[in-house]
C-alpha cells in the first residue's frame with residue numbers, strides 16, 4: 001500500500017494550492033478527487049489581496065502570465081436604491097480579476113504535476129481507518145478498490161466535507177443558500193471589467209464575463225424557495241432585471257453547464273485534529289456575495305502548508321495557530337455579511353427577512 005506524508009481529499013483551489021506548496025517542501029503528496037480534472041467549478045471574481053498569497057505560494061508569475069480579465073468595479077443594484085458602481089481601483093487593495101476558471105485550475109494542476117503530486121481522479125473517498133502506527137488508511141471507491149496510507153490528511157473537499165464527515169465533526173450552517181448558474185455565450189463587451197450584482201424579490205443575481213465570448217450568470221436564493229428550473233428560465237428571469245437585460249441582449253446559455261450548487265455559509269466546529277486539518281470551503285464556506293471563497297481557499301492552503309511544515313518538525317502547536325486564524329477570519333466575515341444584507345430595504349420576502357434578522361434560517 002503506498003504511504004504518503006499527506007493525502008489531500010479534493011482537487012479544488014484549496015487542495016491543489018496546498019498540494020503543490022507541501023510537495024515543494026519535499027513531502028510525498030497525493031490528491032484524490034471524485035471528479036475529473038476538466039470539471040468547470042464556480043467562482044470567477046478574485047480580489048487583489050489574492051496576489052500576495054499567490055506570491056507566497058509561488059503561483060503569481062503564472063497567474064499574471066495567464067492575463068485574466070481585470071475586475072475594476074462592481075455594478076450594483078442593491079435593494080430599492082438606484083444603481084451605482086463600486087470601484088475597486090480606488091480601494092486600498094486595487095483592481096481584482098475575473099478569472100477564467102479553466103485556465104486558473106489548469107495552472108494549479110500544472111504546479112501539482114511539476115512537484116510530482118500523485119493525482120487520483122474519479123476516486124471518491126469511501127471509508128477511513130487508522131492502523132496500529134496511527135497512519136490514516138483511505139479507502140477509495142471508483143474505478144477499482146484502492147487503499148492509500150498517509151501520516152496526515154487534509155480535507156479540501158469543499159462543502160461535501162468528505163473526510164471530517166467520516167470523523168463526525170459538526171459544521172454550523174448559517175443559511176440555506178443555493179446557486180443556480182449557467183455559463184453564457186456572449187460577445188457583448190458592455191460589462192467589460194465589471195461584475196454585476198442585482199437584488200431580486202427572493203434573492204440576488206450575479207453576472208461576470210470572464211473571456212471574450214463567455215460569462216457566468218448566477219441566481220442565489222434559498223433552497224426552499226422557488227428556483228429557475230432550467231437555462232431558459234434562468235436567462236428569461238435575468239432579462240427582467242434592468243441592469244442585466246442590456247448585458248445579456250446577445251446571450252445564449254451553454255445548456256450543459258446549467259447547475260445547482262450549495263452556496264450557504266458554514267464553519268466547521270474544529271478545523272484541526274489528530275493528524276488532520278480542513279481548509280477551503282471544507283473548513284469555512286462564504287456567501288459568494290463576499291467574493292472571498294477563492295482567496296480564503298488560497299490563504300488556507302498557504303497557512304496549512306506552513307503549519308504542517310512545523311508539525312512535521314515536532315512543533316504541533318502550529319496547528320492551533322492555524323485554527324485560530326481560520327476562526328478569526330470567519331468572525332470578521334460574519335460582520336461584513338450582516339452589513340451587506342442589512343442595506344437592502346423594500347422587499348417583504350422570506351429571503352431578505354431571514355438575512356436582515358441575522359437569524360439562523
Ligand SMILES: Cc1cc2nc3c(=O)[nH]c(=O)nc-3n(C[C@H](O)[C@H](O)[C@H](O)COP(=O)(O)OP(=O)(O)OC[C@H]3O[C@@H](n4cnc5c(N)ncnc54)[C@H](O)[C@@H]3O)c2cc1C
Nearest residue numbers: 010012013014034043044045125157158162280281293294
Ligand atoms: C455559484 C458560486 C459562485 C461563486 N463565486 C465566487 C467568486 O466570484 N469569487 C470567490 O472568491 N468565490 C466564489 N465562490 C466560492 C468559491 O467557488 C469557493 O469558495 C472555492 O472554489 C472553494 O474551493 P475549495 O477548493 O475549498 O472547494 P471546491 O472547489 O468545492 O473543491 C472541492 C473538491 O473536492 C472534491 N470532492 C468532494 N467530495 C469528495 C469525495 N467524497 N472524495 C473525493 N473528492 C471529493 C470535489 O470534486 C471538488 O473538486 C462561488 C461559489 C459558488 C457556488
